[in-house]
Amino acid sequence: MKLGRLNHIGVATPSIADSIAFYRDVMGAETVHMPFDLPDQGVKVCFVDTPNTQIELIEPLGEDSPIHGFLAKNPAGGQHHLCYEVPDIHEAKAWFEAKGARVLGEPRIGAHGTLIFFVHPRDMGGVLTEIMESPRDELH
Amino acid sequence: MKLGRLNHIGVATPSIADSIAFYRDVMGAETVHMPFDLPDQGVKVCFVDTPNTQIELIEPLGEDSPIHGFLAKNPAGGQHHLCYEVPDIHEAKAWFEAKGARVLGEPRIGAHGTLIFFVHPRDMGGVLTEIMESPRDELH
Numbered sequence A, B: 001m002k003l004g005r006l007n008h009i010g011v012a013t014p015s016i017a018d019s020i021a022f023y024r025d026v027m028g029a030e031t032v033h034m035p036f037d038l039p040d041q042g043v044k045v046c047f048v049d050t051p052n053t054q055i056e057l058i059e060p061l062g063e064d065s066p067i068h069g070f071l072a073k074n075p076a077g078g079q080h081h082l083c084y085e086v087p088d089i090h091e092a093k094a095w096f097e098a099k100g101a102r103v104l105g106e107p108r109i110g111a112h113g114t115l116i117f118f119v120h121p122r123d124m125g126g127v128l129t130e131i132m133e134s135p136r137d138e139l140h
Helices: A016-025 A067-073 A089-098 B016-025 B067-073 B089-098
Strands: A006-012 A036-038 A043-049 A054-060 A078-086 A103-109 A115-119 A129-133 B006-012 B036-038 B043-049 B054-060 B078-086 B103-109 B115-119 B129-133
Touching: A006 A067, A006 B006, A016 A043, A016 A054, A054 A067, A067 A078, A078 A089, A078 B078, A089 A103, A089 A115, A089 A129, B006 B067, B016 B043, B016 B054, B054 B067, B067 B078, B078 B089, B089 B103, B089 B115, B089 B129
Parallel strands: A006 A054, A078 A129, B006 B054, B078 B129
Antiparallel strands: A006 A078, A036 A043, A043 A054, A103 A115, A115 A129, B006 B078, B036 B043, B043 B054, B103 B115, B115 B129
């Protein structure tokens, strides 16, 4: 497997609204996409474009959100995960499992509408890593 | 100011040698640059190319390295900072200061040989942020 494009950096925040204001006013972001809910993953997300990748703002959605623990330790928010693209999600899952990395659950639909999975940070140099199948229109 | 290119993601590690093996063997990185010391910043660094940005592996160098505290909290390593490019480092410093963000020290030469500074994570949504003047040959 070849290291793929960095699709986005997941940044946890207690407030997407406040973070949008920060990325627009302080960081100078010009394109901020419409926030939306991903109820299956317990998060509200919002993509902010940089010239070469995206920031994915993630806010807890619901009481069981996996982001609550992160924000308890980091109340202001912070870097949560890195997401790399792969051409085939099932091949990627088999690859990481063969390397002994703990894949967290079965592939499921992610924030960009393609299949994704996460790999345990303990097997990834301390970095919670999301692996995402590239959107079809970006493969060509 | 416009949000610039994400030059790299700084990833702290207790061992650049081990991390290089991980990025090559597990992540599939094809281009890993030669590690080098940045004694003024108390770090050894190594850039790993992804198709659209870089990972900057950072290992403590010397007893006063600012990375020791991070590794004490995160012994396996992890995401340490994000670095964005700007066309003019002094304009960028004035911009962030006018926004009330705490710039940490004066601009100094960074890992890519251009001027850089860091901005305090408490003013950046919990993200330690490096601002870097673009290399001249990438401006055109």
